[in-house]
Amino acid sequence: MSSTQRGTAHGPERGGGAEHTRVRRTGLFRTKTVEESIRDTEEPEHALKKSLSALDLTVFGVGVVIGTGIFVLTGKIAKETAGPAVALSFVTAGLVCALAALCYAEFASTVPVAGSAYTFSYASLGELPAWIIGWDLILELALGCAVVAVGWSGYVRSLLDTAGVHLPQGLSGTHEGAFGFDLLACVLVLVLTAILVVGVKLSSRVTSVIVAVKVTVVLLVIVAGAFFISGANYEPFIPPSQATEGSGGLAAPLSQLIFGFTPANFGIMGIFAAAAVVFFAFIGFDIVATAAEETRLPQRDVPRGILGSLAICTVLYVAVSVVVTGMQKYSELSTDAPLADAFKSVGHPFWAGLISFGAAVGLTSVCMILLLGQSRVFFAMSRDGLLPKLFSQVHPRFGTPYRSTIALGGVVAVVAGFTSIDELAELVNIGTLFAFVVVAIGVVILRRTRPDLPRSFRTPLVPVVPALSVLASLWLMLNLPAETWLRFGIWMLVGFVIYFTYGRSRSRMNRAGGRNAATGPVGGGPGQGS
Numbered sequence: 001m002s003s004t005q006r007g008t009a010h011g012p013e014r015g016g017g018a019e020h021t022r023v024r025r026t027g028l029f030r031t032k033t034v035e036e037s038i039r040d041t042e043e044p045e046h047a048l049k050k051s052l053s054a055l056d057l058t059v060f061g062v063g064v065v066i067g068t069g070i071f072v073l074t075g076k077i078a079k080e081t082a083g084p085a086v087a088l089s090f091v092t093a094g095l096v097c098a099l100a101a102l103c104y105a106e107f108a109s110t111v112p113v114a115g116s117a118y119t120f121s122y123a124s125l126g127e128l129p130a131w132i133i134g135w136d137l138i139l140e141l142a143l144g145c146a147v148v149a150v151g152w153s154g155y156v157r158s159l160l161d162t163a164g165v166h167l168p169q170g171l172s173g174t175h176e177g178a179f180g181f182d183l184l185a186c187v188l189v190l191v192l193t194a195i196l197v198v199g200v201k202l203s204s205r206v207t208s209v210i211v212a213v214k215v216t217v218v219l220l221v222i223v224a225g226a227f228f229i230s231g232a233n234y235e236p237f238i239p240p241s242q243a244t245e246g247s248g249g250l251a252a253p254l255s256q257l258i259f260g261f262t263p264a265n266f267g268i269m270g271i272f273a274a275a276a277v278v279f280f281a282f283i284g285f286d287i288v289a290t291a292a293e294e295t296r297l298p299q300r301d302v303p304r305g306i307l308g309s310l311a312i313c314t315v316l317y318v319a320v321s322v323v324v325t326g327m328q329k330y331s332e333l334s335t336d337a338p339l340a341d342a343f344k345s346v347g348h349p350f351w352a353g354l355i356s357f358g359a360a361v362g363l364t365s366v367c368m369i370l371l372l373g374q375s376r377v378f379f380a381m382s383r384d385g386l387l388p389k390l391f392s393q394v395h396p397r398f399g400t401p402y403r404s405t406i407a408l409g410g411v412v413a414v415v416a417g418f419t420s421i422d423e424l425a426e427l428v429n430i431g432t433l434f435a436f437v438v439v440a441i442g443v444v445i446l447r448r449t450r451p452d453l454p455r456s457f458r459t460p461l462v463p464v465v466p467a468l469s470v471l472a473s474l475w476l477m478l479n480l481p482a483e484t485w486l487r488f489g490i491w492m493l494v495g496f497v498i499y500f501t502y503g504r505s506r507s508r509m510n511r512a513g514g515r516n517a518a519t520g521p522v523g524g525g526p527g528q529g530s
Contacts, residue, residue, distance in 0.1 A: 030510075037119060038112070058308040059309075061313070063366065073281050076338060079333040079334075081274040082265075083238065094314035097310055100439065106459040108288075109300075109303050109455065112293060114290060117134075120438075134381045140431030144283070145374065146415040153182050159353075171184075181418060189371070192368045196405050222316075228326075238268065240266060241265070288306045327343070375405040
């Protein structure tokens with residue numbers, strides 16, 4: 001650590017004419033400096049093993065983003081909202097994600113510490129906002145993993161049925177007239193939890209194999225489907241606009257309740273309406289940032305992993321949407337398995353089976369990486385004292401946060417096994433968008449409060465790019481149902497109760513603040529940087 005960095009860890013710093021740094025040590029918005037966060041990663045009992053490369057991170061990103069969206073969502077949105085122009089919707093959604101990705105890349109390379117948006121918020125906005133976003137991420141990643149595990153179970157049961165193997169209804173999850181236990185979903189989560197305990201490098205190898213299989217399947221489908229494209233299916237490329245009556249009450253989008261407009265499908269507005277939906281097919285690239293602490297060269301490799309995985313996924317999504325709408329008229333696409341059914345419509349059921357196989361394999365990596373991200377956020381919060389400290393102990397042999405991984409894996413396995421949570425899946429979306437907003441704001445704040453920090457990657461056009469990211473994320477949040485906002489509010493309320501009854505008094509920063517409360521911010525006057 002340079003002398004400048006050592007100085008800023010202990011007090012305000014003036015580096016090259018930069019404005020004074022004021023470190024808040026007391027109150028709900030006390031901040032934890034970047035240097036302190038990095039120092040915590042060097043404590044032997046809390047140090048994660050550094051073993052990941054840029055390729056590993058890119059694989060993680062592609063592994064978590066490419067899931068059911070590429071096999072189902074493309075055709076569903078084409079039929080219901082945008083027509084063949086769904087390809088433009090994917091481009092639009094990719095650009096919105098790129099704005100957030102640029103902000104994540106700067107933060108992750110500047111603060112290469114586990115926790116992602118939680119850690120970034122602690123360094124820029126303060127402890128209470130950091131707790132809020134950490135609590136939000138736990139919900140987002142845990143629920144997301146459970147939902148994906150249930151989806152994976154459905155694909156595997158379908159493949160087993162095709163092979164003549166049938167699970168008992170009581171072990172196949174919820175079904176009509178009764179309630180069962182989803183054995184496959186539960187077992188998947190438990191097996192992936194064990195892999196993550198053994199080591200993140202093993203996890204990356206397993207993920208690499210899975211991602212290679214599913215990307216190969218996707219590419220084969222694109223190439224094969226290209227031979228069955230008919231230009232007539234693209235006419236009209238942008239279908240005429242059709243006004244639609246939205247649902248009433250809490251099921252209606254919040255924007256509809258606030259502004260009173262009637263949403264429209266197809267036409268130019270349909271492209272943007274579809275972008276608000278297909279945006280969620282990109283969710284997951286931000287999880288790359290949670291592995292920054294386990295990366296050998298995070299300042300260089302984390303931005304490459306985030307932006308590289310997002311670029312690859314955008315190209316694949318656009319290519320699949322062009323193929324599926326070219327193979328079959330958008331109005332005739334099915335909403336359950338449109339890509340598979342498109343191949344059936346041209347007399348090639350083999351490819352439909354291959355797509356189902358690719359989806360089942362692909363969802364395995366999605367579950368694993370969601371579990372990885374969730375355990376790292378929980379680990380970081382525990383290391384800061386906001387959650388019980390026992391969860392921040394790393395395994396003496398494997399160098400992984402095994403206690404938090406096992407505890408959270410067990411909870412997710414139970415949720416996936418016993419719960420049908422289709423309507424709760426939207427909580428994953430609102431949680432992700434909320435994290436995007438916080439990270440974008442944090443980039444601007446940290447640029448002003450810590451201009452002296454070395455930044456190997458800098459978000460361009462600050463504050464324009466972060467502002468656009470905030471506005472785009474807020475708009476998509478407003479297009480979620482009001483009942484999703486209500487559930488999100490309840491979860492946040494529970495988080496506030498836990499923070500004020502447990503986390504606030506046990507926070508490591510609370511103890512540091514107590515030592516400095518008499519003198520105010522650390523370092524009463526400016527220091528001189530080297």
